Amino acid sequence: MVIADPLTENIGSEQKRNGKVINDFSILVATPNGSGSQTSNLVLLRALFKMGVPSSGKNLFPSNIQGMPTWYSIRCCQDGYVSWRERAEIAVLMNPATAPDDIAKIQPGGVCLYPESAVNELTRGDLNYYPMPTKQLSKEAPVSASMRPYIANMVYVGVLAHVLGIEITEIEAALRWQFSNRDKLVQLNLSVITAAEEWASQNLTKTDPYVVERSSATEGLMMIDGNSAAALGAIYGGMTVMSWYPITPSTSLADKLSHYAKDLRRSDTGKNTYAIVQAEDELAAIGMVIGAGWAGARAMTATSGPGISLMSEFAGFGYYAEIPAVIWDIQRVGPSTGLPTRVSQGDVTACYWSGHGDTEHVCLLPGNPAECFEFGWRAFDIAERLQTPVFVLSDLDLGMNNWMTTPFDYPEEPLDRGKVLTAKDVSSNGFHRYLDVDDDGIPYRTLPGNEQNGSAYFTRGSGHNADAMYSEDPKDYLENMKRLKKKLNTAQAYLPQPVTVLEHNADIGFIGFGSTDPAITEARDLLAAEGLASSYLRLRALPASTSITNFVNTHNRVYVIELNVDGQLHKVIRLQLPNLNTQLLSLAYCDGQPLTANWITKSVLDKEAEENGTRKQ
Amino acid sequence: MARGNNNTNSIGLTKTDYRGKDTTLCAGCGHISIGSQIITTAFELGLQPEKIIKISGIGCSSKSPAYFLSRSFAFNALHGRMPSVASGAMLANRHLIAIGISGDGDTGSIGLGQFKHAMRRNTPMVYIVENNGVYGLTKGQFSATADEGQELKYYGTNELPPMDLCLEAIVSDCGFVARSFAGDPKQVRPLLKAAISYNGTALLDIVSPCVAFNNAADSTKGYDWARDNDTPLHDISYIPLHEEITADYEPGTTSSVTLHDGSSIILRKVDENYDPTSRTTALRTLEDAKEKNMLLTGLLYYNPRRASLVESERLTDTALSHLSETELRPSEESLKTIMTNL
């Protein structure tokens, strides 16, 4: 089978009616970093979303404050496919330095918007070219010279509004939202946008087929980034201590936490019912979290790969000494500094086995903002229930980009504070810190300050017996380690189970997790259109649910799809299912960009062709 | 001292209630003597043992909390990371009393960053460095406080200058900086009591000889030298709240400092009057002492004006660990309001 090379053409069908392509295109905006284009892009995205067009926005930015090339990519799709695509139907070339490359990324027959004077080599003959008077219009705007490059970005908003038919009222509403209703800013930006729209309507003749039409496809949905959703989830989960150290792409989680908590989490006396501390490094951040969790706080941190490395000694400590903690890892590309502003799912094994010795951590794997919110509060319940550090693996795409989502469900269950003994409990029943009283591997604990004589115990990372006494007794050590494994089995009852779509008679299945969900979902439909049906299991926690056994068993081949080079989840699952290894294939890829439906589709078709070839021989 | 009867303290406990497990430290180790002063202090102050948290790093010093205050909660953390754990615990429950135990290796090397930042943050805790100039637990390597030019049988000559942890604390804006000697319990005790009453990080850098690896006659961390060169800045007495000063002091010979909880300390001059509230005096005095090769002990620096971590975080009076569900989880309406804006 021959399929399109994703680097030359987007695959999938366009919605064409009367020569028009309605609500089905990607826009690529290329700018130099730090030129202030983010406002323009977010306004465009929000206006499209509020017109009812399913959309997503991805910021592809360099590790740099000013000058290096950056791209913003908006995808609109009436059918709801909003994963990122390699190529765009419409490109806005605000960065002369990358213009030649950017032109090459436009779909055949696509649109190219460029600042009137800036681009001299409009090399391709198959495109629709629209010049934009960015210089002239920004000069006419009532702003200082230094603000002109910023205001120039509003020009493409206006020209695009005209070319695509984006409603100016929605653009104005988006500006109001963006500028928190600050009238002067709204009016200033709007005046440039309307001037550009006006100019375009008088000077441009539309020759391309792409248009936006109002729709009801986003009704009831909201748009938010995963880090904001996670912050809200944590606040509604009763977060009391947060300690962190700045690192992209996790910083905005801490920022949003402060932003929301200061209104939502004040006591009657106006004091804080939480503490957010910017630590001196990730060692101190996790140290505070572990100390706070031990003393009864719902404690969390947020970090990314390098911070995860630094936290590993404490993660092992928390596992062994059995201390609740929540660690959000907003993954980026490693190893080391790697590609710090690019997305990956490369910390699966680093988190799952964080720490020396025999450790295995509970990891939650949110796949959309609603799950970031849910796991935001649920992670505390799980951590306190199991008395162990819980990792939550998000990533840069999910954490920092705007995603459409269903509204968040307010938690129905009360907070689960786990097995904590009161003074009375201790006085009537005694207390053995690490004794497996309930035969579920989870012991009871007391909190410092419990007044009952006999409530105190000695927490240590060294060998200990059921009474938390120092012990090097081989029996004590082994019993303890076995109980910790038993606790992980118990954990399944508290962990989010996979979301599974079983396709009747499908030969193949996919296992994925996290931010690749939209791409996998789209790829399944593209494959179905090619006659290849597939089932899909989206994993939402580690250790993996035992239900994966059945899923793998009922398919001839299961592809584990993930955004890293080594196929980390594939390795983890193989270890869990040693007898099914031949059925488990890895589809792993990472170049710093989000995984695409194109790549998945093409790779699956290639692999399947290989498999079929092998079988025929 | 307010006592129930001869054997019990103000809350009706006996000294036995404050003891720990049998020690496994070497006989004669300075850390043992510091532990007994902690026992006596907590007993005499009538502290509820379960309200005390003993937080430590890794080392012989850091394992010593097993040998005092068995009825208190303990957290033997990671090497050099005691301060962050203590900070987290105090944020979780501001009503606890934190006693941090560390060593010169635990604090002066691997934990120097956390040491300074805990002080900068002013975590409410007593921070005790049991300073022996070596890594005891790993068998006698030089630590960052070892004397320059010092010879050790196995590790040879130390070429590097010693770090003065009191100087480091003062420049990090620690508001309670004291130095003492494990062989001088009479001084350690009132300093400990004052440190517990202090609202913020109180550093006690206590020379605590390691009899196994660093107790030669010429070692500034050994018993002989410390005893011969101990130069107290003042005689210190601790006066608990509501207790009258009974001793008669000659006018002009004493100064007193009132602590956060209303208790006070009386400093009686030895040679000259020393003003512990002046940072520049403290720094100069420590530099002078180093030049004169003296072990200058006492309350070196005192500043009551800084807000503690609990205050700067504007925490509610109720411990965060004990807030109710209604205080922890905002209403469903508030979530709806936020979502209508998204």
Ligand SMILES: Cc1ncc(C[n+]2csc(CCOP(=O)(O)OP(=O)(O)O)c2C)c(N)n1
């Ligand atoms: C991360 C880490 N590195 C090294 C060690 C090994 N270690 C244990 S105790 C110690 C030094 C302790 O010295 P000090 O704090 O002075 O305590 P002392 O034994 O002298 O009282 C070292 C290096 C460790 N436990 N953890």
Ligand code: SF4
């Ligand atoms: S080795 Fe030194 S520090 Fe450790 S217990 Fe023995 S005397 Fe004390």
Ligand SMILES: [Mg+2]
């Ligand atoms: Mg030492």
